[in-house]
Amino acid sequence: QVQLQESGPGLVKPSQTLSLTCSVSGGSFSSGDYYCSWIRQPPGKGLEWIGFIHHSGSTYYNPALKSRLTISVDTSKNQFSLKLTSVTAADTAVYYCARDYGIVMAPGGMDVWGQGTTVTVSS
């Protein structure tokens, strides 16, 4: 059974780069036509999709974050990574990675989620 685990610093200073890793265990995204989505949730608020990457390396970013965002994959380590540059307090959130079927695909949706990691942007 596939499991996802996010990791990275819990505190990032303003203007610096937020770097997170999503480690996949119990399986591989290459065994199916999956994407890894990154989603975040500011304290007390709703869910915002950040972007996703196919195991082949194709990426799709939220235009609202695109200029600051890089999502990558290391298939040899079964890991996905997120880098968000020039962070501000508005980037404070719980960050999740999730296995995603992508768009206009069946059955659809994000069916496996990591537990989430809290990132606070503060000096």
Add this chain to the structure above:
Amino acid sequence: DIQMTQSPSSLSASVGDRVTITCRASQSISTYLNWYQQQPGKAPKILISASSSLKSGVPSRFSGSGSGTEFTLTISSLQPEDFATYFCQQSYSTPLTFGGGTKVGIK
């Protein structure tokens, strides 16, 4: 971007009640609509994909319907473990977008 609007934003209900949550898309998304449940402090859990397809292990009291721009999530008989926040999400086009959430509380 496709805007997803959920209503109501919150509701109070009793155990055994029938609960319906509505999600509207700003343009047609066919049936590319998914529903999630989120308990406090936990990651979301998918309940339904493709508008009406119940995910494995999800109780049959949950059901989804709709196509185009209007969708509903129904809980036929609310159970204590169902008090949570529910989100809809479109998987028709990028950027993927979520509804604002519906918090189901205890009356």
